[in-house]
Amino acid sequence: MKFGPNNHEERCSESHSSASTIATISATLSADPDIDSSAIEIRMLGPVVVLEGYITKAADRDKVISLAAMIVGWENVQDRMLSRFPMQ
Secondary structure, eight states: OOOSTTOHHHHHHHHHHHHHHHHHHHHHHHHOTTOOOTTEEEEEETTEEEEEEEESSHHHHHHHHHHHHHHHOGGGEEEEEEEOOOOO
16 A cells, blocks of 8 residues: 555665664664763764764763764764763
């Protein structure tokens, strides 16, 4: 059964690809003990990975972006993370 240009067959591979990319980046960030990735959200806009949420250390920004870029390439990473440093 087809319902026009948005049928499942045309969208399925794209959705699975995005989901697997997000899962790979998420697992990579989680595996790094130096990064607090608990407040980072990963989204896909076409081929672009959008990193949103909060970082708690300045060094985390570069490391998160670098890890994501290793998976999708530098040109496909968009940083929208905000800094939230603990009060001292």
